[in-house]
Amino acid sequence: MSQFWSPLVHNLTPYVPGEQPKVDNLIKLNTNENPYPPSDSVINAIKSATDDKLKLYPDPNADILKKRIADYHDLNANQVFVGNGSDEVLAHAFQALLNQDKPLLFPDITYSFYPVYCGLYGIEYKTIPLTDSFEIAVEDYNTECGAIIFPNPNAPTGRLLGLSQIETLLKTHTKQVVIIDEAYIDFGGESAISLVNQYPNLLVTQTLSKSRSLAGLRVGFAVGHADLIEALERVKNSFNSYPLDQLAIYGSVASFDDEEAFQETRTAIIKTREDLTHTLEALGFHVLPSAANFVFACHPKYQAEEIAAQLRKKAIIVRYFNKPRIDQYLRISIGNNSENQALSDALKQIIKN
């Protein structure tokens, strides 16, 4: 606290990201990063972009990347917005599209950055409870609102909402913007990107941090009607002209060019997720069906917080949220095969039926 702070800063409750420990040899299953490295072609593209052009500002519009993403999804470049991680894309969307006269709706259990952005921009919001089985019921959103946002698959539950349900929501909310945050869609869901040409109120965000192994490069994007994208560009160009540096632009283009590496790691993670789900169930855990690169699980006989503490003693970190409804659950990111084996071995020692 300081007398020099603005009134806004006094009232902020910032987001707390999962920890990034400074020590090596930890098995890190707490922030949903991809356990596989970016492909050689991506690393090489970043290396080649490390040249004397770094003395210049990058392309403020990142045109080659927008065009690459547009081609990949069969859209026009003016339907694509890019930003410094999808967190930044979302931040601009909260200000440009979700800040309306009526409250914004999102689930009671969801990405905890949403209420933080509402606090930053003074957006009124209302949470809609997930069902008892932690599902989004779209009919529960038929209430006065200015806009709607949720992740699909949802975080931290991993549960997927089908495209037909999303379409129902779009049809019943034609006057509101609906944002689908698809940070995890590549791990088993059907993207709503296929609907953006049909629904001018739909914005879909994605990230290169999870399914494309590039959390450290900080690149995210949004696709939607050109008018929605223009709103984001207006906010972006009133804030930072160059959110993507030269290395991020070229590394991201190379990622979309390397479909094989993308498919390979994505498939491996889905396979490991199914293996881990079986292991956890055999140990008595209840595991929510996941379409993401993590599972959300609870054990009827062991406290989640205690399991997390025991795992940490064995140098494995998972995410625990001390929040209503989910304080008996652990969110465990899917690691590579050896990490998954170490996790399974550790859990077998902790859980003694």
Ligand SMILES: *Cc1c(COP(=O)(O)O)cnc(C)c1O
């Ligand atoms: C990880 C995540 C993001 C943000 O990803 P970036 O690394 O900022 O691109 C956005 N939404 C959800 C639900 C996430 O889990």
